[in-house]
Amino acid sequence: MSDAPQDQPPSPTEVRLFGDVGMPWRPVSPKLATARLLVLSVFLVPLLLVLLGLAAFVWEGFWVGALVVAAALAFGAWLIRRQVPAITWAEGAEELVVRRGRMFRTLVSVPYGRLQFVDVQSGPLERRFDMATVELHTASPQSGGQIPGLPTAEAEALRERLAARGESQRAGL
Template sequence: MPPTTSVAAAQTDPDRGSAPRHASVRLYDDAGLSWQPVSQRLATVRRVSLTVLLVPVLLVLVPLAVLAWSWFWLGATLAVGLGLWGWWLAGRQVSAISWIEGTEELVVRRGRLFRTVVSVPYGRLQYVDVQSGPLERRFDLATVELHTASPESGGQIPGLPTAEAERLRERLAARGESQRAGL
């Protein structure tokens, strides 16, 4: 049986209409929940970043072509191989990131081989950031970062469309305030 976490997430109960019920979030199972994927444009952002990092490596290899031809081919083959592997890996990583808004917490999961499931209760949220670097802005993406009193218990959702990230920040801030008010 796959490991589970003791978190609750909203799920529509077909017998009760749209009333949410609690379900266990499993580490390697969807558990019938409607996970929200991040934008596939995040893979493009990561691939562009990888290309920007590898171009200088290839430019350094050009003088090696003049000095030591065999070393050039070894280095070029290694750089191109790493680039292709990174290109493939970026797509796999991005497709493995998803999130869901539960009734009492936000759950973020990432990873295929090494899966991580992070549950952040709304009552523990102190503030929610929306961040976007120059490359992310070019692709209309942003990262939502969740901050709690403990740095280890926060989380982030990268690669959301900017408008969706801003709406999520507002919803999470409102839910955090309402649930904290009862403490």
């Protein structure tokens, strides 16, 4: 208690909200953008085609709808292209840090000692692209970080490392 913690120097690897300095930041798989684009187009492209058909053969008013859907598609694609590279993560000495978002940025820092369990999930689409989602769970449901679109091998390796670190730095609730 007497060793005033604020006097000690901060950890050598600094967390930063932006940029690549400080910690060894790693991006997620760029294929995540492809997968997300695929999901988006599965929903929007058939709708767009139907609206185009209706506009051409039934009533001209449907052009407006087609335009709106096309705009949504373009905006979604632009957003995905921007968002996916913004997801980065890094392993520090004490914690795992996940950053995401470009407009609304969030940074979650989860200490290894606080990890209760780690989920590795992979849906059919993700499996197709050889990716998995790693989810970190602490005792609080709101505090876990999530890293989507990690290459499967990397996700498995990360899970192993986290399990080992969590065991060595484990603390009670």
